[in-house]
Amino acid sequence: MAAGRALGLGPLLLLSLWGASAPASLLRRLGEHVRRLRDSSSPGPNPGPAAAALPAEGWLQQALDPFNASDGRSFLQRYWVNDRHWASRDGPVFLHLGGEGSLGPGAVMRGHPAALAPAWGALVIGLEHRFYGLSIPAGGLDTAQLRFLSSRHALADVVSARLALSRLLNVSSSSPWVCFGGSYAGSLAAWARLKFPHLIFAAVASSAPVRAVLDFSAYNEVVSRSLTSTAIGGSPECWAAASSAFAEVARRLRAGEAARAALRAELGACASLDRAEDRAELLGALQALVGGAVQYDGQAGAPLSVRRLCGLLQARGNGSRLAPYRGLRQAVQVVLHGLGQKCLSFSRAETVAQLRVTEPQVSSVGDRQWLYQTCTEFGFWDADPWHVLSVTQALGPSVSALLIPSASHCLDMAPERPSDSPNLRLGRQSIFQQLRTWLRVDTRIRAGL
Ligand SMILES: *[C@@H]1O[C@H](CO)[C@@H](O)[C@H](O)[C@H]1NC(C)=O
Ligand SMILES: *[C@@H]1O[C@H](CO)[C@@H](O)[C@H](O)[C@H]1NC(C)=O
Ligand SMILES: *[C@@H]1O[C@H](CO)[C@@H](O)[C@H](O)[C@H]1NC(C)=O
Numbered sequence: 172m173a174a175g176r177a178l179g180l181g182p183l184l185l186l187s188l189w190g191a192s193a194p195a196s197l198l199r200r201l202g203e204h205v206r207r208l209r210d211s212s213s214p215g216p217n218p219g220p221a222a223a224a225l226p227a228e229g230w231l232q233q234a235l236d237p238f239n240a241s242d243g244r245s246f247l248q249r250y251w252v253n254d255r256h257w258a259s260r261d262g263p264v265f266l267h268l269g270g271e272g273s274l275g276p277g278a279v280m281r282g283h284p285a286a287l288a289p290a291w292g293a294l295v296i297g298l299e300h301r302f303y304g305l306s307i308p309a310g311g312l313d314t315a316q317l318r319f320l321s322s323r324h325a326l327a328d329v330v331s332a333r334l335a336l337s338r339l340l341n342v343s344s345s346s347p348w349v350c351f352g353g354s355y356a357g358s359l360a361a362w363a364r365l366k367f368p369h370l371i372f373a374a375v376a377s378s379a380p381v382r383a384v385l386d387f388s389a390y391n392e393v394v395s396r397s398l399t400s401t402a403i404g405g406s407p408e409c410w411a412a413a414s415s416a417f418a419e420v421a422r423r424l425r426a427g428e429a430a431r432a433a434l435r436a437e438l439g440a441c442a443s444l445d446r447a448e449d450r451a452e453l454l455g456a457l458q459a460l461v462g463g464a465v466q467y468d469g470q471a472g473a474p475l476s477v478r479r480l481c482g483l484l485q486a487r488g489n490g491s492r493l494a495p496y497r498g499l500r501q502a503v504q505v506v507l508h509g510l511g512q513k514c515l516s517f518s519r520a521e522t523v524a525q526l527r528v529t530e531p532q533v534s535s536v537g538d539r540q541w542l543y544q545t546c547t548e549f550g551f552w553d554a555d556p557w558h559v560l561s562v563t564q565a566l567g568p569s570v571s572a573l574l575i576p577s578a579s580h581c582l583d584m585a586p587e588r589p590s591d592s593p594n595l596r597l598g599r600q601s602i603f604q605q606l607r608t609w610l611r612v613d614t615r616i617r618a619g620l
Contacts, residue, residue, distance in 0.1 A: 197456050200510055201463040203272065203536045205472040225276040226251045231335055233301070235308050235319050237327035246308035248328060249299040252340065253279035258292025260343040263372075263610060267297045268329065268363075270356030271541040273304025281586045283375075284351040287603060291610060293349075294342065298332050300325055300356070302540045307531040314529075317543045322359060329363045333370050347372035347610060353584040373609050375602055377584045391458075397465040397477060404478025412484035412495035413461060419496035420457060424450050437500055439507065441514035452517035457499065460506055469592070470585060474509025475502060 228249050235244040251274075265284040267274075278297030279285055288295050299306040302320045310316045333348055348371050352360035357376035364374035397403065398410040423434040424444065431444040444450050464480045467473035483505075484498035491497075503515055526539050587599070 197459040197506075197516075198463050198466070199536045199538060199541075200512075201459075201467060201473065201506070204474075204510055205467050205470050206272065207472070226253050226279055228276070231332055233328050233331055237324065237331065244308075246301065246306070248301060248306045248332065249274070249304060250332065250336070251276050251279045251297040252336075253285060253288070253295040254340075256288040256292055257294040260341055261346055262292040262294060264294045264296060264342055264346055264348045266329070266333065266348055266350050266371075267295065268325075268350055268352040268356040268359050269298060269300040269303065270352065270354055270359070271300065271303060271544065272536045274299040283377075283584045283599060283602070286587060286599075287606065290603070291606075294340065294346075296336060298329065300359075301328055303537045311531050312529040312539050314543075317540065320540055320543060321548055322355075322362065322544075325359055326363055326366060329359070330367055330370060349606065350374040351377075351584070353377040373606070375606070391462075394462050394465045397468070398461070398481070400477070403468055404476065404481055406481065406485075409477075409481035409485055412481070412498065415492070416484060416495035416499035417454075417457065419493065420454065420499070424453075438503055439500075439514050441516045442518050446519075448519045449517055452519050452522075453515075456515060456517045457503070460502060463506070464502075469590070471588065474506045479505070 228251055230247040230249060232245050233248045234242070235246050236242040265288060267278045267282075267284045269278065274297050276297070279295040285295050287293070301324060302308070302312070302317070308316065308319065329350070336342070337344070337346075350360035350363045350371050351374070352358070354377070360374040361376040364371045395410060398405045398413055399407050420434065423430045431450075434440075435442075435444055438453075440453065442449070444453060460475070461480065463473075464475045464477050468477045480502055483501045484495045486494060486498055507513070507515060526542060528539065587596075
């Protein structure tokens, strides 16, 4: 078969990779919130006994340094197995890769890979990324230790996990393994297929930003365009209202101490705006709030959709010039409430202090680790929606690409919902069809036809 079956999906409005500053961490908190809700939500309207039977977690012993044969140190990597659809040991294996955060049993029970499994009698496996969640090597997150954290290490883990789990679970050597992933994990899925075609049969890469850029201002352009998109509740007027709200915040920031104190109270900010660096962070936090509305538009658990944000920004009120600014203030309250936060945090000193903590944090979204990876590998740290970095046009007959109109970041990977748009349904269907074509060809080859 032809090489490179990496399916690069680039939904219209995507992204998920953030830097380390407070605004970025607001985005990461939003991401964590959406993921947690997805993992804990019941798979359907009638959870029944099936929902209670979550798969147990397993632990694989992996080499800490897979590139140095004389280094015998190892760490334990967490994985989950859902074998309830697994029809035979020759069936395909869907390997759901974790990215820059913890993974959970939801990875093998809910979402697109699990939803696709019954059609092929597939085994579903979820693998947590090294250094995130509980798959953290002894020694914690010290900088000396973080040199064992990179996409190259993660790919080596995929290979050894694939070999070890084949043996452990008695998967047939002819079973095709298909990697799935969203965002950074989507990039890993595509790279795993490209680098190890003899082990990974195909990849479905959702919202995968596979191109690295240093100055990623294109993110904001996508956010802007999305605010004008009528398909998701935006309009040119909404975009204009957002601009006007931001201009008002900037005006108040410049207008001296009294105006800043009033702004602080009006926005429900945690601390004073005396420092220039904190004022910059505040603007970034507000930008992340708008970016987050776009990034997680329409996703279960997202506190603010584009439609709702635009509704708030464009509330006519008294026709006042300040109406958009008031709308933005309300949007801040909606997001804080959704995240269970009392006030809007943007202290740079506090953020830096948090990033210095080398003790692993159980519930952590992995800010320190991800900052390290973005700085040493990807250069995404100027915190800016991401399909511009993905592959949205087919690269050949065996590398298909799919752009799902008006779908937010990695939305195709989420569990199906009655509210899903026709485009999203069509998108998932075309992934199904593409897999069917590949897996059918594979079956024919294996049968020697
Ligand atoms: C490989 O591991 C050995 C044993 O821990 C160590 O002495 C050596 O410095 C390592 N080499 C590199 C290139 O890291
Ligand atoms: C693995 O599957 C093969 C074929 O069905 C079977 O003969 C063998 O006993 C199995 N091995 C284990 C350890 O279950
Ligand atoms: C109209 O203006 C008044 C006075 O400024 C204000 O208290 C009220 O909240 C405004 N109404 C709306 C719907 O914004």
